[in-house]
Amino acid sequence: MSSHLAARTLAGVALPAREGAWDVTLADGAVATISPAAGEPSGLLALPAFHEPHTHADRAFASMPRPPRSLEDAILMSDALRETSTSEQVQLRAATLFGRAVEHGAVSLRTHVDHSPMDGGRRDRRAVRAAADQLGSAATVEIVAFATRELDPVLPESRAALATALEDGADVLGAFVALSADPAASLDALLDLALATGALVDVHLDEHGDPAASWLEHLACATIARGLEGRVTAGHCCALATLDETRASRVAAKVAAAGITVIALPALNLFLQDRGAGTPRRRGLTLVHELLAAGVPVRFGADNVRDPFYPYGDADPLETAWLAGLGAHVDDQATLLAGVCGGRSSIEPGDRHPLVLVPATSLTDALSRRPGDRRVVRLEAPR
Ligand SMILES: [Zn+2]
Numbered sequence: 001m002s003s004h005l006a007a008r009t010l011a012g013v014a015l016p017a018r019e020g021a022w023d024v025t026l027a028d029g030a031v032a033t034i035s036p037a038a039g040e041p042s043g044l045l046a047l048p049a050f051h052e053p054h055t056h057a058d059r060a061f062a063s064m065p066r067p068p069r070s071l072e073d074a075i076l077m078s079d080a081l082r083e084t085s086t087s088e089q090v091q092l093r094a095a096t097l098f099g100r101a102v103e104h105g106a107v108s109l110r111t112h113v114d115h116s117p118m119d120g121g122r123r124d125r126r127a128v129r130a131a132a133d134q135l136g137s138a139a140t141v142e143i144v145a146f147a148t149r150e151l152d153p154v155l156p157e158s159r160a161a162l163a164t165a166l167e168d169g170a171d172v173l174g175a176f177v178a179l180s181a182d183p184a185a186s187l188d189a190l191l192d193l194a195l196a197t198g199a200l201v202d203v204h205l206d207e208h209g210d211p212a213a214s215w216l217e218h219l220a221c222a223t224i225a226r227g228l229e230g231r232v233t234a235g236h237c238c239a240l241a242t243l244d245e246t247r248a249s250r251v252a253a254k255v256a257a258a259g260i261t262v263i264a265l266p267a268l269n270l271f272l273q274d275r276g277a278g279t280p281r282r283r284g285l286t287l288v289h290e291l292l293a294a295g296v297p298v299r300f301g302a303d304n305v306r307d308p309f310y311p312y313g314d315a316d317p318l319e320t321a322w323l324a325g326l327g328a329h330v331d332d333q334a335t336l337l338a339g340v341c342g343g344r345s346s347i348e349p350g351d352r353h354p355l356v357l358v359p360a361t362s363l364t365d366a367l368s369r370r371p372g373d374r375r376v377v378r379l380e381a382p383r
Helices: 072-084 087-103 122-133 156-167 183-197 215-226 236-241 245-257 266-272 288-294 317-327 333-340 364-371
Strands: 002-004 007-013 022-027 030-036 047-048 050-055 104-114 140-147 173-175 201-206 231-234 261-264 299-300 355-358 374-376
Touching: 007 355, 030 122, 047 072, 047 364, 050 087, 050 140, 050 317, 050 333, 087 122, 104 122, 104 201, 140 156, 140 299, 140 364, 173 183, 183 201, 183 215, 183 299, 183 333, 201 215, 201 245, 215 231, 236 288, 245 288, 288 299, 299 317, 299 333, 317 333, 317 364, 333 364, 333 374
Parallel strands: 002 374, 050 104, 104 140, 140 173, 173 201, 201 231, 231 261, 261 299
Antiparallel strands: 007 022, 022 030, 047 355, 355 374
16 A cells, blocks of 8 residues: 655654654655654654565465475476466466565565576566556566576577567566586676676576585676676575685675675575475575675565475565574664665655555564554655
8 A cells, every 4th residue: 555645744653773753754755854753653663665676476476285395496396387387377476476565565676587498488577577567656676587597698599588588578687507507607698698788687696505616706707807897686695605704705805896786585595595304504694794894785585485496475575684684693773674675774854765654663673573554655746
């Protein structure tokens, strides 16, 4: 639910990074003033509306007979799901995922859509775009053409199909290169295509715990070599947490120099990394603190929601932030908020970004209970 307001006061709200209750006036499409509340606290927390940076709308909410046994097992289950799904099913899954995210207060999302040998992902991309169009002005959706292992960007036909995808509804180039014959060459080929087309890049990278197969440093060097600084995002980067301290510091510095944004996916990583018969020995999350200290923007995404990779979830950024706090020991509330609010961590006069009102007395309360009945407040200027 959202409201369009020309001028209004949000009375007695709690705000991030401020103690107590505040009156926030909205005027001319922006936050106008913030002052100590004249009346009683409202019991509402105002936050920047959420940005969900990493989902898989084409598979979400597909009912699966069992949880995956490993990442490889999940990939096989996902391939089978894709081959047996109809366009209508894909559109319904995407619409359900988008609807849940919007209900939770998201106003923008990025979703990967499998770019498969079947038809270069065309059918599913169109189904996801149709679901996105149904949202109207409630949220914007970016689509990543996500090259699966069968469409390695190193292959000319795959690059041609990816270029076509950009003309056919995809906004960003993506890939999963861990199972490529030569992951470095696959990354190079994807970045070359990004250079040629001007597209942004968002790759699934190092989603495993093998320090000998970490490609993050290569991605950073290849990004810098092509002048693509600030245009590349890397999701997962789990293997970074398995490198020795010296090498991890070197990689983090290069990632910062390359202007790469790293997305940690706490729910999926905690669920799927180091998965086996017994209890996991590794948490599976990337080095959130060390990347931040090096100057890398770190975001937190939902990733898979009730699909072959992950049986739970509801595309709730507050749940994702809570899991980041829990799994990666992120205590700093500004970092948690920036992770799920597209880099925003406070509300200040002059802000034009939408707000979300959460029935909670503080961010800690909101993260603990993740209450419903949230309301997005848009700040359009009067016409
Ligand atoms: Zn993903």
